[in-house]
Amino acid sequence: xxxxxxxxxxxxxxxxxxxxxxxxxxxxxxxxxxxxxxxxxxxxxxxxxxxxxxxxxxxxxxxxxxxxxxxxxxxxxxxxxxxxxxxxxxxxxxxxxxxxxxxxxxxxxxxxxxxxxxxxxxxxxxxxxxxxxxxxxxxxxxxxxxxxxxxxxxxxxxxxxxxxxxxxxxxxxxxxxxxxxxxxxxxxxxxxxxxxxxxxxxxxxx
Amino acid sequence: xxxxxxxxxxxxxxxxxxxxxxxxxxxxxxxxxxxxxxxxxxxxxxxxxxxxxxxxxxxxxxxxxxxxxxxxxxxxxxxxxxxxxxxxxxxxxxxxxxxxxxxxxxxxxxxxxxxxxxxxxxxxxxxxxxxxxxxxxxxxxxxxxxxxxxxxxxxxxxxxxxxxxxxxxxxxxxxxxxxxxxxxxxxxxxxxxxxxxxxxxxxxxxxxxxx
Numbered sequence: 001x002x003x004x005x006x007x008x009x010x011x012x013x014x015x016x017x018x019x020x021x022x023x024x025x026x027x028x029x030x031x032x033x034x035x036x037x038x039x040x041x042x043x044x045x046x047x048x049x050x051x052x053x054x055x056x057x058x059x060x061x062x063x064x065x066x067x068x069x070x071x072x073x074x075x076x077x078x079x080x081x082x083x084x085x086x087x088x089x090x091x092x093x094x095x096x097x098x099x100x101x102x103x104x105x106x107x108x109x110x111x112x113x114x115x116x117x118x119x120x121x122x123x124x125x126x127x128x129x130x131x132x133x134x135x136x137x138x139x140x141x142x143x144x145x146x147x148x149x150x151x152x153x154x155x156x157x158x159x160x161x162x163x164x165x166x167x168x169x170x171x172x173x174x175x176x177x178x179x180x181x182x183x184x185x186x187x188x189x190x191x192x193x194x195x196x197x198x199x200x201x202x203x204x205x206x
Numbered sequence: 207x208x209x210x211x212x213x214x215x216x217x218x219x220x221x222x223x224x225x226x227x228x229x230x231x232x233x234x235x236x237x238x239x240x241x242x243x244x245x246x247x248x249x250x251x252x253x254x255x256x257x258x259x260x261x262x263x264x265x266x267x268x269x270x271x272x273x274x275x276x277x278x279x280x281x282x283x284x285x286x287x288x289x290x291x292x293x294x295x296x297x298x299x300x301x302x303x304x305x306x307x308x309x310x311x312x313x314x315x316x317x318x319x320x321x322x323x324x325x326x327x328x329x330x331x332x333x334x335x336x337x338x339x340x341x342x343x344x345x346x347x348x349x350x351x352x353x354x355x356x357x358x359x360x361x362x363x364x365x366x367x368x369x370x371x372x373x374x375x376x377x378x379x380x381x382x383x384x385x386x387x388x389x390x391x392x393x394x395x396x397x398x399x400x401x402x403x404x405x406x407x408x409x410x411x412x413x414x415x416x417x
Contacts, residue, residue: 096378
């Protein structure tokens with residue numbers, strides 16, 4: 001058993017551990033496990049350029065989403081506007097530190113970490129340089145990914161606006177639209193990114 | 207066709223990059239390609255899943271019975287639980303949103319806890335029932351769980367926005383703490399569960415069931 005040699009195309013399904021051949025995928029194709037149906041491998045088209053363009057867009061949108069006010073409220077001539085960070089801060093000051101920390105991490109910190117780390121990996125790849133230690137970054141991206149929840153945050157914003165609509169007039173800020181766009185861009189960016197580029201740079205080069 | 211797993215051949219598959227490596231008698235094996243720690247199955251998977259899920263189940267009670275937020279306005283003070291918030295949305299005419307909040311804040315966490323308990327119990331018993339469906343259930347739990355953060359975000363924004371001294375203010379209630387803990391605990395519980403345990407009930411020489 002121990003001297004058995006396996007072809008390089010054999011992979012194990014991460015959901016059920018079944019060994020199978022990784023098919024040769026055309027760009028845009030996805031392979032699924034024959035036993036449990038999990039995604040085995042994907043082959044995003046034109047990965048480096050597309051994901052780099054999307055990540056740069058995401059970075060710009062992220063700045064807009066955090067600098068400008070999200071929403072404003074107007075009540076009897078008085079006006080309150082909040083940015084994303086100010087919202088977290090006021091929850092912190094209201095004595096809800098753990099909840100404020102949770103919101104800060106999931107809605108602000110983890111999304112930016114994801115964008116930054118994909119950029120750190122992609123820029124040298126685009127320049128044709130290979131720096132050791134990419135694997136660590138990619139693992140960080142993977143472990144942070146489930147905790148970035150801006151799409152849930154946007155839905156939460158809509159719910160709170162409906163709750164407030166009867167109380168005061170609501171003004172949607174620049175950051176609201178930037179966040180909405182950011183969600184779309186981030187989804188496409190993580191779909192366009194091909195982790196195999198990290199392990200097979202020679203193969204990926206045009 | 208016989209189903210041959212990586213474990214049956216003494217191989218470890220890297221959870222980060224998918225590389226297969228021969229299991230070596232080293233204390234902390236690492237992936238030769240990306241240097242991630244390697245393990246045959248997620249360490250102490252079942253015990254961790256049980257512990258975190260049961261903790262979430264316990265905290266689910268205060269999360270739903272204690273007030274999520276307190277609104278002070280012209281009329282006086284009003285305390286809202288998650289459910290009364292849903293009822294408010296429903297009676298004020300925005301029933302699509304009431305359904306969304308009910309689904310995200312009550313149904314999703316409850317179903318997630320029940321699904322994790324079922325998965326842990328079935329693996330514990332070595333069940334061979336519907337492995338494919340159970341794997342799919344696990345993937346659904348992973349995807350859907352994040353949406354229960356919804357109410358935490360709603361409270362955050364309301365507290366920040368409704369600050370009209372003398373007219374109206376909103377305070378976060380103790381349920382937000384319990385609820386946040388439920389979300390985090392169930393997410394860690396789902397991450398610690400190893401779906402390959404479902405398939406370990408089938409040994410390599412057997413025919414894989416269709417479902």
